[in-house]
Amino acid sequence: MTASVQQHAIAKMGQPAPSFDLPSTKNVETLAERVRLEDYKGKWLIVFFWPYDFTFVCPTEIIAFSDRYDEFLDLDCDVVGVSVDSVYTHRAWMDTPRDRNGIGPIRYPLAADGMKETARAYGVLDDATGVAHRGLFIIDPEGVLRYQVVTDMNVGRSVDETLRVLQALQAGGLCPANWKPGQQTL
Numbered sequence: 001m002t003a004s005v006q007q008h009a010i011a012k013m014g015q016p017a018p019s020f021d022l023p024s025t026k027n028v029e030t031l032a033e034r035v036r037l038e039d040y041k042g043k044w045l046i047v048f049f050w051p052y053d054f055t056f057v058c059p060t061e062i063i064a065f066s067d068r069y070d071e072f073l074d075l076d077c078d079v080v081g082v083s084v085d086s087v088y089t090h091r092a093w094m095d096t097p098r099d100r101n102g103i104g105p106i107r108y109p110l111a112a113d114g115m116k117e118t119a120r121a122y123g124v125l126d127d128a129t130g131v132a133h134r135g136l137f138i139i140d141p142e143g144v145l146r147y148q149v150v151t152d153m154n155v156g157r158s159v160d161e162t163l164r165v166l167q168a169l170q171a172g173g174l175c176p177a178n179w180k181p182g183q184q185t186l
Contacts, residue, residue, distance in 0.1 A: 013146075024112065049136075113132070
């Protein structure tokens with residue numbers, strides 16, 4: 001392990017999530033607002049990483065989470081997307097129409113992890129390519145990591161499954177396989 005990796009917290013289930021403070025599209029006009037883990041204290045948070053802007057699978061996920069953003073807000077949960085691209089690239093992607101490989105307006109902030117420290121801290125940085133794998137993390141209102149999934153670069157994540165897992169975590173009981181909201185816990 002290199003010295004720089006040893007200095008960073010690494011995401012571990014049931015432990016405080018690694019902190020972050022990143023430039024974002026929270027104010028897409030000025031790009032002056034940052035996102036910080038601490039900004040979301042007291043509510044649930046989905047943090048997800050993708051490899052690159054202007055690619056193929058990534059926009060399907062980002063748009064899907066944006067289209068269903070109200071469902072997350074109804075569960076007292078916010079969403080932050082992160083890649084190693086710059087906020088300028090994120091904004092250009094948002095300004096590009098969907099029919100031209102853009103994503104259009106997105107309802108939650110896209111953050112820029114140009115130094116790759118956040119992707120490294122969450123264990124999703126591919127050191128060989130310098131990009132993030134598709135990682136998704138659910139952090140509880142106290143800042144504790146409660147769920148993580150990392151997929152191959154070619155496999156997009158499911159908003160339905162993310163919502164189901166969030167609701168299972170919020171249910172507070174033992175949720176069996178295929179549990180759905182409204183069903184009994186164990």
